Amino acid sequence: MRTSWADLAANSAAENSGPAFSANNAGTGSTVAPSRPVYVPPHLRNRQPSAEAPVPAPAPAYSGPSSGSVGSSAAGNSGSRWPAPRNDHRSGYGGGGGRPGGWGNRSGGWDRGREVNPFEEEDNAEEAFNEQENTGINFDAYEDIPVETSGENVPPPVNTFAEIDLGDALNQNIRRCKYVKPTPVQRHAIPISLGGRDLMACAQTGSGKTAAFCFPIISGIMRGQPVQRPPRGVRTVYPLALVLSPTRELSMQIHEEARKFSFQTGVKVVVAYGGAPINQQLRDLERGVDILVATPGRLVDLLERARVSLQMIRYLALDEADRMLDMGFEPQIRKIVEQMDMPPPGVRQTMLFSATFPKEIQRLASDFLSNYIFLAVGRVGSSTDLIVQRVEYVQESDKRSHLMDLLHAQRANGVQGKQALTLVFVETKKGADSLEHWLCLNGFPATTIHGDRSQQERELALRSFKSGNTPILVATDVAARGLDIPHVAHVVNFDLPNDIDDYVHRIGRTGRAGKKGLATAFFNDNNSSLARALADLMQEANQEVPAWLSRYAARSYGGGRNRRSGGRFGSRDFRREGSFNRGSSDYYSAGNSSGGYGGSGGYAGGYGPGVTSAWD
């Protein structure tokens, strides 16, 4: 918990990066030739220095985008056997030879065994909660989950990590994370990704999506053939995988997770996001990067400075993908993915993950994908039987006192009079500040996170909340998606969002990893456009729908952006909607209004009304 990225960076700054990738000789004018950025594949990095590692096979080096063949596609599928633990000099898959050094092997390569152990921080943080039922994932909650896949030749799911052959080092880390067996989304998504296929995956909040895209990426990089990244100036780095997320804190979190998964695999993970000094991030990049986790703005900056090139990208993952492709983000994402030097779909491997996936966003997203598999993993009806959802009718003017009542009751029921962690969502940044102020005045220790606060303040607020120091966090939607905050007992929608998908993500901050949670929403006339969708959602989640809400729902306009189509799944592959698009070859006609999509007609998959989302 203690270790911020800055601390980590400070630690590692002391290290010597090995010769492998230390491309730059300080002076700009200094000769480039001897220290060309020769890429040393991860499986060679932990060797004894004598192993003469970084001599890549001559031929397959970088042969343009077409060499981007994804990890397992070529040889990987046939015998997914790890290369023998000795170094041979064959090229291609297995060519690197040598499996990644075991736990004890801390020599050679660039890090020389000084890799910070990412597991230690966690263990300490957990103790603060002395909670016995806390470790691991409650898998019982994930039994009987319906799964829908579509696309050609879908690889079958696996039941255990053991049968996936991710490699020793990664398996060790999986054990250290106490992941006993894969969650449903992992069972399906990992074989798909290892099979080299593009993927659009919808899975409930808190169900392990991060690992689902990290494992195949790490494994693929480890087993991938050595490539030489083209020198384009010594200061440019060439990550092999790019993971984008919509908020800085989520990028930080993904980075922390990915660091655990890649511990002692030789795979290097770097994070870059705005609001923090860029210099440390640049230094981190110079020390080598295989997986870059980033927010879009900072990444564009790095690309424009030519400090990062996407030319060698083999894996692209968009977390909260529907968010990344909505109006606010889409141009930036398009720029990054389509207008820089990233290999095109079909060459790179692309994975999109979210708990929600509106149809029109699916349509947009298909631009970034090639012959992809659609995967929806969800409990019947809803994301979250684990979350008890309550809706209360509260006038604007009564919201504060109502919240106070909830907090008082909660404190009374709490263990040792301690306030359980409560996450309060509001609509605006100003509203967040003023509610925080009011709560503090009234004796409730609260803090706030929103986009008008400095990055330092944001991170401090989150830490303080996580630790229980400040058990009430008032947040805008910056905290709605992806953040994994253990022990959040209660999510309060003080102001309801306008979009039901945002509601799904917000309440998903509780009830994670199979644990139970509570979500309370304050509803009034201002939220009438959400009534129908909210009532439907709650009904599908087997929640008690107040009669007044049902009446509201019946009264309000049925359609609107928030209307989901029914069915077992929150979402379906948009390619399967409509009458004439069953085949896999013609789904691009989807954009054509004559094809049954996109018209103003009443199809569930249409543009305007009938927008559907996946959740859970």
Add this chain to the structure above:
DNA sequence: AAAAAAC
């Protein structure tokens, strides 16, 4: 209309 995301 608001939120997020670079300097």
